Amino acid sequence: MPYQKVKPQRRLEVLHDTKVARELEILERELKLRLQHRPSTLSFEETYRSAYRVAILFREKKKLYELVVTLIDEYMNARFPTLPMRDRLLQAPIEEMGAARDVESDVTELLEALENLWKDLSIQLSVVRDLCMALESCYYDDNNLPSVYDAGCTTFRRLFQQHLFPIGVNSTTVQNVIMVFIRNEFHRDRIYDLVDHERLRSSIQFLKTISENVAKNKVSKNTAEEDTPFAAVEARLLHDCQRFYQEEAEAWLHHGRLDSYCHQAVRRLQDEWERCKALLGEPSAGKMVKLVGDEVIRRRLDDLKQLEARDDVLTWLQDEESRLLSYSTIRDASKDDIRY
Structure with a gap:
């Protein structure tokens, strides 16, 4: 077989691939x-230099990423x-509100393990991010990719x-186990x-915490917020809130007393605002209060008029809701305040 001389360009490519493979092998091990x-x-510096050679000198940012x-x-x-x-967590009927009541110690253990795992991951991702600083942000933006840290969080x-x-x-x-626990405690x-x-x-x-820093690339720009664990739990809590106050309003109307209904409605608005503001934050609290107002005030206007409620009473109820939504302090409702 005749000898075939390797072209210089091909020889350089083989040498380049060999060096890149060796550096990637070192990085993978470290x-x-x-x-x-x-x-x-x-050392940290030696590992950083290896990543720098791959990304900058050899121009293989994609392989490093x-x-x-x-x-x-x-x-x-x-x-x-x-x-x-x-086993008790896995056997619990996930869709039932009382599923988490008998397994609170198991939920506590699971939460502690999750928090420790998240803290450990955050530390490790920070170290890896610092080692791969050669993957500057422009690489992520130009290629529509999340950063190394965001990819780990995802x-x-x-x-x-x-x-x-x-x-x-x-x-x-x-997520289902934690969601059932939170829904049950709210109930x-x-x-x-x-x-x-x-x-x-x-x-x-x-x-x-784990819902923060959601990658905002073009693929997930419109759906990232809705897919977070906190958004999923908030949606279920809103559903539970609507169902609970539908039943509450029916029970209040069954007694047929206008003064009692108004007192209950105002008290529930205030309780829901304080509860959700402390646990979920003001944006979620506003959604909850608006939902309570829909169920116990706006959808019950005809029923309240049948109880001979005057327009000023209905306006007063709506003003109490608006006062909460504008972050003002709601005044205590008393029997003398209700005019009918």
Whole structure:
């Protein structure tokens, strides 16, 4: 076979690919060690230089980005199934409001494990982000990609919402378990039952935390906000609120007393505002109060008129709702305030 001389250009390409492969192999080993909290063989500066050579000198930012995102996905997929999802949580009827009442200790254990996992992931993502600073923001924007940190957060949210924990013929997600717990606690608070507000507040704050920094690339620009865990829980709470106050308004009307109905409506508006403002924040509290106003005031105008309510009474009820929505302090309703 005659000898074929390798062209210089081809020789340079082979040399380039060899160097890139060697650097990526080093980076893969070092990043795995750092994600697993194991001693690394290279210093931070040496690892940073290796990433810099791949991204800047060799102009292989795409390969570096794909490697980092893949390693983060593998790390999270290995860690998430280790969460303490007890059998009682998996066997609980997820769609029933009282499902979480008998498993509060298990929910507390799960929340603590989730918070620890999220803190660990945040630290590791910060380290990886600093190591890969050569992937400057313009690369993400030009290629319509989330940053390394945002990609890791997206992976965590995806597993939180979609990873199934099977047991027998049943299966559920972590989001479903936390959602049932929050819905159940809100329901118990509305009926003036004992509620662990500290645990409830911490669970909602956790959902807010993992819902932040949603990647705003062109693909998810219109749907990212609606897909967050906090948005999903808020939607279910709004649905529960509507159903609860529909039944409440029917019960108040059944007694046939206008003064009692007005007192109850104003008190419920104030309670819902204070509860949701403290736990969910003012934007969500405004949605809840508006929903309560729809159910107990606007949709009941004809029923209230049958109880001989005058226009000034109806206006007063609507003013009380508007006062809350404008972040003003609602005045205490007394029997003398109601004119009929």
